[in-house]
Amino acid sequence: MRFSKSFFPTIKEIPSDAVIPSHQLMIRSGMIKPLGAGIYSFLPLGYRVFQKIMNIIREEMNSIGGQEFHLPGLNPIELWQETGRVESFGDIMFHVKNRQLILAPTHEEVITSIAKSHIRSYKELPQIWYQIQTKFRNEPRPKSGVIRSRQFIMKDSYSLDTSFETLNTSYNLHSEAYKKIYDRSGLKYFIIGASSGAMGGSGSQEFMIESNAGEDTIVVCDKCNYASNLEIATSNKQKIKFENISSKTEKVFTPNVKTIDQLAQFLKVPVEQCAKSVVYITDKNPILILMQGNDQVNEAKLLTLLGTEFRVSTDEELVEIFGAETGSLGPVGVSKNVKVICDNQLRDAKNVITGANLNDFHLMHVDLLRDSRIDAYADIRVVEENEPCISCGNSLRLIKGIEVGHIFKLGTKYSVALKANYLDESGNENPIVMGSYGIGIERIAACYIEQNYDENGIIWNKALTPYDLHLIAVNMKSEKVIESSNKIYEELSKRYSVIFDDRSQVTAGVKFKDADLLGIPIQIIVGERNLDNNSVEIKLRRSGERKIIKLEALQTEIEKLNE
């Protein structure tokens, strides 16, 4: 494409509402343009990248036997009422005014209804059905550009199986295909177990990339590839033991001591020796959580443990239950009505310090086994940076992550709701066993940029770059430059996709800046001085490496670089 005849609207200024690099760079390089909150037009450069990603996905889906559908965005609301998901999606789902229609945020319902109509026998299973299509979700806080928008292109696929065993096969095929898709796209990613949210299912994995723009905190081990959402992460942190030096507890006056740090300082002991008491209220009981002083309660783990909702207690409740305020609470002598749960780090701990359930007093030399009633021990702490990995002992890292894919074992939730059954070998009806798998197209591009940019712009790889080559005519007033660059353009266009910056109204500086911003891997710079030596300059965008190449060697050099 000749730059002069193309629509590559590059922008020098950083858009004021774009915070993360990929959002800024996609707008500045003319890949996307906002139309409304969380709604983007894809401009030619951007859509070329998205098309390359769609093609990679299509190839990998076809190679696991996927068949491509294209399902409507408009869905009759009745279908979604049958599965109860009008409620579970709530405000996320767009409704069409005065029509019994919604805009589909995903397509389990439609797929299941098609399966119900046409799948009769076990002989017709398994099937993998996919589409690459626009989804609509009314994100309450659309942000980070195309990473979280209100309409986006998604590859969603659905497996139909006779049993959970064969579902595992379909699920694993997807897991392998997804890895190939990310590998081919050049994404550095990791896989974590995840909760399946509104999808409802019996097993799932998230494919994540590391990025400060991410909304999830992930615990990763760079050695053994352990990765987990912080909400469920565990580590191999060792318990610290404090020998018991006393046969009984000792009540000490700790005036104005409210926090664990203040307590440790006041008593001149390590923070770890202080046992923190945190109180939650459930429908049934007050719950006292006992943690090592420097640990935080992981409420997601607690929720899983309790299996019921809870809330932080009020000051009034604390006084009523314990006779003391926050900062002076502890497990010793609490009423039977209070359930006491102790984090594993404090299992069998001796010589720890707890509140005395009397304002401004603490107990020293507490032996939890001897002096208190512990109803349960559990891992309810938040893992911290540099703790040892649970599987290999290496230092853990805490990073921010963006989800780029999600695979679910749905089971029979939708087939039971919509009565999508098949006849087995014995002629009995059974619900079809389903899986559901999603990848966001624009998100892959944005995540790639998050991992591949510098202060000058994007750095594309061969797989995703919108064009193979970026040819720059330095000076369009020079007849020689015009003639040579035109000839090179004609020649290279036979084998490669080429942007030819033939603009006459901008300076060479602007052209160089735009080339770095667009981030095509190979730049070919045609200037007068090099032409005098029958040469042009090649600049590699990623390394910044430059070399002077004789005109007659250019084709060969480009071939070599593109290998």
Added chain:
Amino acid sequence: MRFSKSFFPTIKEIPSDAVIPSHQLMIRSGMIKPLGAGIYSFLPLGYRVFQKIMNIIREEMNSIGGQEFHLPGLNPIELWQETGRVESFGDIMFHVKNRQLILAPTHEEVITSIAKSHIRSYKELPQIWYQIQTKFRNEPRPKSGVIRSRQFIMKDSYSLDTSFETLNTSYNLHSEAYKKIYDRSGLKYFIIGASSGAMGGSGSQEFMIESNAGEDTIVVCDKCNYASNLEIATSNKQKIKFENISSKTEKVFTPNVKTIDQLAQFLKVPVEQCAKSVVYITDKNPILILMQGNDQVNEAKLLTLLGTEFRVSTDEELVEIFGAETGSLGPVGVSKNVKVICDNQLRDAKNVITGANLNDFHLMHVDLLRDSRIDAYADIRVVEENEPCISCGNSLRLIKGIEVGHIFKLGTKYSVALKANYLDESGNENPIVMGSYGIGIERIAACYIEQNYDENGIIWNKALTPYDLHLIAVNMKSEKVIESSNKIYEELSKRYSVIFDDRSQVTAGVKFKDADLLGIPIQIIVGERNLDNNSVEIKLRRSGERKIIKLEALQTEIEKLNE
């Protein structure tokens, strides 16, 4: 694809709500499946055909310098309020409940807003921007399957120019590209001038295909390719002259004669000699239209002529204005208040018969020039089958047509409304001159089928067929058939896309019927008897021609057939 592992849900029965052949066949062959009124899921076979059409369109759009965008379906309503099209689309436009968003039925607004943001100078023009994307239109009576649905894939493109002269170039480029698209798709089409409806513009053409399923009536000349919507069609029908044999009119009693046919019979004259009077009422005048007896008033032409709305008169009005009822009206002696318009066929007619403006009486020997006041002559008749073509004189045909494409010269309507200007050579601001061009993807497939089917199913051509070859293993109980057909499948799959009907649970008859229904151009039938002679049978779907081919000659034969 192995049929046994694929989702090809063929249906024997004709769906009860599908009237036209393409609708029936697309459902029966498993290309599409209805999800709601005017909403269809595209199944794998159908989507393969649509993808082939999209690729043809993409290639032709790229070859005229088109740049591919992808614009959002969700649009802020404010943008559409600026151009006044929330009202002009009315109920056709879907609105999102409780959000200031609509679902875009077309994209002039978004394109113009992008041009406004980024186009500065005449140096950046012309541009051709296109997309292949889903449109949403709330058709009040969705019908004919994907030909008129509420969500459909459309290639829409927009040209941006500095002047109406260069707009003509962009318009003509599109016209040529469209012709290539239809030619490559194998559609027999014709081009007619058309009104530009809600688009608003200064010139447009419709690309139509002949089909009984069409909603428009088209007048076509098969010799010179004249084609016109019946609403504006003209012909070269000759006037018939009746010599004046009397120097004055003669009032005759015509009891119970109400229609022209009755009048002609009663007076024993040709119908053509009777002049029919039809009365309309406008805001200003009653209008008496005088037509030759066997002609019909073309109300579309009349609307253009009058430039104002009108309605048919009531019986009471007729008595009040003319003193007589329908069947006895005429132009002789009418009040000055009545405007008299005479169809060109009756220009200067002599010796015609008209009503006498007296119930049960007619006037004979009327000389329109001598006996009446004619305020205007015009072509206001409906052209009829077999009349001579206006440009070549050949017999005209009246056919039903379906629109498969539409190109418009928009001019500056949207650029003025949204202030999308460019600076010309002298530094003056001017509105960008725009064109808008659309092709419906599914409609091309449906129209192709309307033109290419028989009682057994679809007849695909090489360009649109979802697969190149349809391989049929006649008897999956025969080891020899299984082995040979598998080998042929492996071999042919290297170069062609192949459906391999390897089902063991259905009879050969079912396989043959499905193959004809799906309509792949070349069927390869592997049966025991032919294998005994080292042969297979080839059947060509269109001609029904069958030949026996030696196994070793099969590749060569297929190559020849695919040339």
